[in-house]
Amino acid sequence: xxxxxxxxxxxxSRKSVLLSANSFFRRSKSRLRRDEVxxxxxxxRSPTVAIVGGGPAGALxxxxxxxxxxxxxxxxxxxxxxxxxxxxxxxxxxxxxxFLAEAGTESNAVENCELISPSGxxxxxxxxxxxxxxxxxxxxxxxxxxAERAGANIHRARVTRLTRIAGEWQLSTPxxxxxxxxxxxxxxxxxxxxxxxxxxxxxxxLMVTAGYFIPGLSSxxxxxxxxxxxxxxxxxxxADHVSAGIAGKMGDMPTSELxxxxxxCAIDRLRQMRIHSGARALFRRSFHRVSR
Numbered sequence: 001x002x003x004x005x006x007x008x009x010x011x012x013s014r015k016s017v018l019l020s021a022n023s024f025f026r027r028s029k030s031r032l033r034r035d036e037v038x039x040x041x042x043x044x045r046s047p048t049v050a051i052v053g054g055g056p057a058g059a060l061x062x063x064x065x066x067x068x069x070x071x072x073x074x075x076x077x078x079x080x081x082x083x084x085x086x087x088x089x090x091x092x093x094x095x096x097x098x099f100l101a102e103a104g105t106e107s108n109a110v111e112n113c114e115l116i117s118p119s120g121x122x123x124x125x126x127x128x129x130x131x132x133x134x135x136x137x138x139x140x141x142x143x144x145x146x147a148e149r150a151g152a153n154i155h156r157a158r159v160t161r162l163t164r165i166a167g168e169w170q171l172s173t174p175x176x177x178x179x180x181x182x183x184x185x186x187x188x189x190x191x192x193x194x195x196x197x198x199x200x201x202x203x204x205x206l207m208v209t210a211g212y213f214i215p216g217l218s219s220x221x222x223x224x225x226x227x228x229x230x231x232x233x234x235x236x237x238x239a240d241h242v243s244a245g246i247a248g249k250m251g252d253m254p255t256s257e258l259x260x261x262x263x264x265c266a267i268d269r270l271r272q273m274r275i276h277s278g279a280r281a282l283f284r285r286s287f288h289r290v291s292r
Contacts, residue, residue: 047182049071080137091129107238165179168181210259220237
């Protein structure tokens with residue numbers, strides 16, 4: 001098994017996603033170099049909107065604002081990147097955002113879902129409309145490209161400070177400062193700027209997650225609820241690999257125990273799905289914390 005979060009590819013579709021993402025990064029990096037020539041330059045037209053965070057939420061906000069005629073500047077130090085959770089879009093979401101529905105080769109259209117109770121009872125459903133499961137890398141790239149086509153300025157840069165000065169926002173990066181009349185903060189629930197606007201999220205309101213990327217194909221989405229913790233296990237088949245992970249309430253049990261539960265349950269699920277064998281010694285993990 002390969003850890004896709006470290007950039008390993010599996011299949012031609014995976015390679016095309018990475019090549020396309022790399023091309024997007026090169027364009028953004030080139031534009032950033034041009035911006036850095038004149039330090040202290042304020043963003044061109046006014047009013048401007050600065051967006052901190054280039055995930056799906058920030059990128060979509062950038063696309064919609066740019067389409068409405070705003071001068072949008074989006075900042076993210078990583079831009080599109082891979083992680084094991086997320087990426088599933090319902091029929092209603094695809095109907096609303098048609099550009100994602102049209103990217104059929106980037107996702108896996110899954111019609112079958114299995115729900116497993118804490119006692120082990122199972123029910124398998126054939127959904128009226130399929131769920132399109134994207135890798136987070138592909139989903140994020142598609143939305144960023146939509147924002148760029150709409151006219152948003154994409155900056156691959158880390159914002160280190162936000163300051164309110166004379167009715168405007170000043171954004172500091174390692175290379176230069178920017179100013180904007182409006183600010184959208186979309187950098188995740190645990191970002192360092194959150195405390196400037198709202199109270200911090202209590203640990204009891206956070207979930208700890210662990211996930212794996214598993215080579216193989218499947219057409220069955222599975223969600224298993226657990227006895228010992230407030231949480232669940234997911235097995236989501238993407239276009240060229242399967243994402244398996246666990247989410248548990250922070251403090252319910254150590255992360256090492258979450259890993260053990262995931263590995264035991266995921267191996268059983270994978271054997272039943274017949275997409276991978278001997279997975280125990282090959283798992284590579286990717287961890288992150290998310291807001292509940």
